[in-house]
Amino acid sequence: MNVLMVLILFLLPSLTQLANDPVPGIMRSKQAARNLDCERTTTEQAQSRFPGEVETQAPRGDFIERSAVICTERIMKQGERLAQTEALLMTLEDTVSGFATAIETINVKVGAKKWHVESYIPDPTLAAKIAFATKNALVQRGLLVSDRVPNLTAGDIDILARMKPTEAYPLACKRYLELDELAQDQGLIGVVLRDSRETILHAGVCLQGKWQWIQ
Amino acid sequence: MDSMKAPLSLLILFGMLTISATQIWAANPIEEAQLARIEKVRAQIANEIQLSAYGLLDEMVYGWTQSPIFSTSTPVIIASVSVPVGLGTGLQGLIENHLASLIIKNPSTNISLTHCPECTSIVVHSSGQGTIVSRGIDNPKALSQLKRGPNQHALFIDIEAEGAWLVLRSRITKLTENRPIVWARTLSSAASTPSLLRQPDQLKSATDARKEYIAALQDRGPLVFPARFALRTYKQKSNSSVMPPPLAWFQTGIEFTPTQARKWTGSVLLGYAWLPESYTGFMVQTRLSRLVSGLSRSLTGPDLYLFFGGSLINAYGPAVVPFRNTALSPDQILADAQSNEDSSVTFGAWHLGLELRISNRMGVSLFFETIPSLEDSPNMGDYIDLGFVEFESLGTEVTFCF
Numbered sequence: 198m199n200v201l202m203v204l205i206l207f208l209l210p211s212l213t214q215l216a217n218d219p220v221p222g223i224m225r226s227k228q229a230a231r232n233l234d235c236e237r238t239t240t241e242q243a244q245s246r247f248p249g250e251v252e253t254q255a256p257r258g259d260f261i262e263r264s265a266v267i268c269t270e271r272i273m274k275q276g277e278r279l280a281q282t283e284a285l286l287m288t289l290e291d292t293v294s295g296f297a298t299a300i301e302t303i304n305v306k307v308g309a310k311k312w313h314v315e316s317y318i319p320d321p322t323l324a325a326k327i328a329f330a331t332k333n334a335l336v337q338r339g340l341l342v343s344d345r346v347p348n349l350t351a352g353d354i355d356i357l358a359r360m361k362p363t364e365a366y367p368l369a370c371k372r373y374l375e376l377d378e379l380a381q382d383q384g385l386i387g388v389v390l391r392d393s394r395e396t397i398l399h400a401g402v403c404l405q406g407k408w409q410w411i412q
Numbered sequence: 413m414d415s416m417k418a419p420l421s422l423l424i425l426f427g428m429l430t431i432s433a434t435q436i437w438a439a440n441p442i443e444e445a446q447l448a449r450i451e452k453v454r455a456q457i458a459n460e461i462q463l464s465a466y467g468l469l470d471e472m473v474y475g476w477t478q479s480p481i482f483s484t485s486t487p488v489i490i491a492s493v494s495v496p497v498g499l500g501t502g503l504q505g506l507i508e509n510h511l512a513s514l515i516i517k518n519p520s521t522n523i524s525l526t527h528c529p530e531c532t533s534i535v536v537h538s539s540g541q542g543t544i545v546s547r548g549i550d551n552p553k554a555l556s557q558l559k560r561g562p563n564q565h566a567l568f569i570d571i572e573a574e575g576a577w578l579v580l581r582s583r584i585t586k587l588t589e590n591r592p593i594v595w596a597r598t599l600s601s602a603a604s605t606p607s608l609l610r611q612p613d614q615l616k617s618a619t620d621a622r623k624e625y626i627a628a629l630q631d632r633g634p635l636v637f638p639a640r641f642a643l644r645t646y647k648q649k650s651n652s653s654v655m656p657p658p659l660a661w662f663q664t665g666i667e668f669t670p671t672q673a674r675k676w677t678g679s680v681l682l683g684y685a686w687l688p689e690s691y692t693g694f695m696v697q698t699r700l701s702r703l704v705s706g707l708s709r710s711l712t713g714p715d716l717y718l719f720f721g722g723s724l725i726n727a728y729g730p731a732v733v734p735f736r737n738t739a740l741s742p743d744q745i746l747a748d749a750q751s752n753e754d755s756s757v758t759f760g761a762w763h764l765g766l767e768l769r770i771s772n773r774m775g776v777s778l779f780f781e782t783i784p785s786l787e788d789s790p791n792m793g794d795y796i797d798l799g800f801v802e803f804e805s806l807g808t809e810v811t812f813c814f
Contacts, residue, residue: 217707234576250673250707269576269602272461278498286497287575290598311590322497329570333581336596344566344583344591346550350542 219268231275235268243267282323284396289330293388296400297334299411300386304340307404311341313379316388327388327398335386347378347385362391370403381405461496461578462503465571466510467618468580468599473514474615476521481584481595485519487526488584491549491566496573507571518615526564530555531587552589565594576602636667636772637814640681644781644807646734647793654745654791656734659693659727661685667813673708674772677701677717691729698722701767709772717767719779728756735759739790759785761805773813781805 221230243251243265251265273283300312314331318324335342349357353372357365366387373379385403401410490511495503515523530548537544537554548555549566570581583596616624640663646656665681683695699721709715733740733748735757748755765779780803786792787802794802 247708248672271576272457272573272578273496273498277457282497286572289572289574290577290579290600311592322494325494326497326570326572329568329581329583330598332593333583333596333598336583336593337598342593342596344585344593345589348544 219266228275232271233268234271235266237264237266240265281394281396282320285323285327285398289327292398293327293330293334296331296386296388296398296412297338297340299400300335300340300384300402301338303384303402303404303411307384308382310382311343311384313343313345313347313383313385314388315346315385318388318390319393331386331388331400343383347373347376349373349376349378362389366401366403367408370408371406373403374406379403379406455502457499457573461499461571461573462506464578464601465495465503465507465580468571468578468601469507469511469514469569470615471599471618472580472582472597473511473518473521474617475597476523477518477615478617480520480522482522485522485524486565487563488523488565488567489526489528489531489549489587491532491568491585493569493571495571496578507569511569514615523567528564531564531566549585549587552587552591555587574600578602634669636669637664638667638679638681638775638811639664639814640683640809640811642683642807642809644805646805647795649789649791649793652734652740652791652793653742654734654740656792657687657690657731659685659691660687661693661695663695663697665697673703674715675703675708679721683723685727687729687731689729690731691727693725693727693732695723695725697724699763709769715769715772717769717775718765719767719777720762720764722760722762723781724758724760726756726758730755732757734791735786735789736791737786737789759783763805763807764803765807767809767811769811775809775811775813777809777811779807779809781807 218224219230219233219235221227240251240253240263244253246267252263254263275283278286304312312335314328314335316324316328316331318327332342332344349369349372353369353376357369360368366389370385373385379385387401387403389399389401391399398412399410400412401408403409490508493504493508493511495507512525515521515525528548533548534545535548535551535554537546537551537557539553544551544554546554564587566585566587568583568585572579572581577600579598579600581596581598583593585591585593640661642661642663643658644661645658648655661683662685663681663683665679667677667679669675669677678701679697679699681695681697681699683693683697685691685693685695699719701717701719703709703715704718705714705716727735730748733745733755736755761781761783763779763781765777767775767777769775780796782801782803783792783805786804789804792804794804795806796803
């Protein structure tokens with residue numbers, strides 16, 4: 198029996214390793230596992246980020262191909278924000294980076310001098326954050342960006358609000374030019390939720406009175 | 413049958429209505445409890461991310477000190493500070509204060525904070541083209557009429573939780589009619605990254621701060637020299653007339669670890685116990701400890717170790733008589749006390765316990781010890797009897813590491 202106890206004692210530390218396993222199981226519920234944000238990386242990178250916690254390859258090499266999975270708990274757990282808000286914010290940096298890449302290409306083609314950003318999202322807080330992220334992504338790519346938002350008249354908004362998105366955005370774009378809110382050398386990037394339930398952001402560009410979807 | 417159907421339907425309908433009414437009546441307290449819980453969780457998250465947000469602000473201001481945006485001191489208004497969706501304005505206030513403090517303590521940023529209530533308030537501006545209701549910073553024409561704006565800049569800060577990352581976005585806009593963005597930056601920090609905790613007036617780059625962190629992790633070599641005060645108490649057998657005395661030990665030796673993470677540590681210690689006219693003891697102890705509170709030693713919080721070890725104890729003196737494996741009668745005790753020769757006992761013991769180590773400087777531990785040779789002693793009872801092993805001793809220790 199005493200031998201059994203010694204064996205248990207030696208196994209116990211290994212069992213505590215289970216607590217670090219991101220997979221749902223004895224030590225972690227499915228809910229807790231869903232709150233983890235995991236990425237696979239090289240052991241060298243993992244060692245650099247978490248010194249002493251990851252075993253790297255031996256200097257003369259070894260016969261095991263090693264990699265590390267870094268799992269970090271999400272700051273806002275599932276259920277603490279609206280599912281749609283969480284989904285949009287979760288990938289915001291990647292999304293706006295994609296928009297900025299597309300705009301960079303257009304900018305080279307048409308030679309627009311200045312860009313304005315507007316987000317057409319029902320939640321104003323979320324809309325402000327998305328516009329902020331888009332502006333930053335554009336500035337960091339060296340584009341000229343203005344904080345000014347072109348305005349439409351109250352009558353325009355009243356009509357546009359009753360139209361389908363496919364028709365409303367091109368018409369709004371035309372009106373910006375007619376009202377002289379956007380000059381010929383200025384472009385507007387509209388970040389849009391085409392359906393109020395969706396969790397993917399779309400973007401369109403208004404240039405010289407013409408609307409074009411880019412994503 | 414039809415006459416039966418109507419009352420039955422009524423009964424079902426009544427039952428459904430009762431259930432619905434109960435649910436409606438009960439919904440409010442549940443919702444209140446859920447709201448209270450959400451508020452509590454949000455406050456907890458705000459506390460957790462506050463230091464990370466401070467770290468990001470430090471990094472941003474450090475960047476300004478290294479490569480200033482403006483060549484001369486320029487007035488800048490903090491136009492807006494927004495925090496992660498779902499968190500309250502308390503965090504917003506803390507972040508704004510920290511940012512202001514950083515800018516004031518670092519004049520080399522060339523940013524001069526300016527108070528401009530007209531800029532952040534809602535202003536109504538009427539002209540021939542129409543009436544515009546907006547914040548001052550969104551309507552430079554209105555600001556110019558208030559003799560504000562042209563030479564000023566507005567700083568916008570947004571902090572957002574995106575998965576496991578806390579992202580800080582900032583931009584500076586010139587308050588002219590076209591409002592060009594003159595500077596923008598996005599910084600992020602993983603939730604698991606330890607806070608860099610830089611001094612506001614001695615900012616460092618994230619790279620330098622990380623180097624310091626690594627250096628602090630590695631400030632100790634693989635060897636540590638512990639000095640430990642331990643007290644072992646022994647359970648008296650219920651039908652025995654003698655009680656084994658507690659033994660107080662002073663131990664010192666060497667503790668070693670194979671990695672900087674200090675996940676596993678081993679130690680070899682020598683111990684000495686002495687109580688005048690009672691006992692004198694010597695001990696050799698080995699111990700293997702395993703960190704159970706994380707993957708590596710924490711710099712900011714305590715670490716919990718599970719340990720297992722063995723010791724060989726030799727003690728002599730009149731007080732160690734109960735450590736014999738024979739029943740003691742009052743006559744025998746008296747005879748031992750009058751004898752000139754000290755009673756000597758030697759026994760081996762295995763111990764199992766938990767140690768709370770603070771910053772690898774000080775530790776407090778609690779352990780149970782089993783003495784196989786004294787399992788059947790008529791003088792010694794058990795604190796815990798697991799069937800296959802009996803723990804006769806309960807001990808506590810305070811350790812100082814050098």
